Amino acid sequence: MDDRLLALADQLLLIERELRLLGLWGEQRPAAEALASLEPFCVDTLMLEEWLQWIFLPRMKLIIESGADLPLTSGIRAIAEVVYASEGERVLALLGALGEFDRLIALTP
Numbered sequence: 324m325d326d327r328l329l330a331l332a333d334q335l336l337l338i339e340r341e342l343r344l345l346g347l348w349g350e351q352r353p354a355a356e357a358l359a360s361l362e363p364f365c366v367d368t369l370m371l372e373e374w375l376q377w378i379f380l381p382r383m384k385l386i387i388e389s390g391a392d393l394p395l396t397s398g399i400r401a402i403a404e405v406v407y408a409s410e411g412e413r414v415l416a417l418l419g420a421l422g423e424f425d426r427l428i429a430l431t432p
Contacts, residue, residue, distance in 0.1 A: 403417065
């Protein structure tokens with residue numbers, strides 16, 4: 324078993340927690356067409372927080388639960404820093420959780 328799995332699962336919970344605390348957690352699922360975008364992070368159809376909630380978190384939870392191969396890299400924090408640049412300190416905890424996820428993914432198992 325990959326030693327990172329428990330730490331990654333914790334980070335996913337922290338990311339969800341921060342999205343909820345920031346009021347960025349949606350109650351209504353986006354349309355199927357929006358979720359089916361072929362663009363990275365669904366940038367043409369979803370806000371970053373929607374992509375995190377409806378695509379990233381469920382997909383990563385499934386990977387962890389099923390024992391599938393983890394991604395080799397992740398650069399979500401860098402994307403979030405651009406998207407939330409005007410939010411300042413308000414999003415620091417979210418950026419920290421995303422950065423820790425990126426760091427854990429980059430570790431060699």
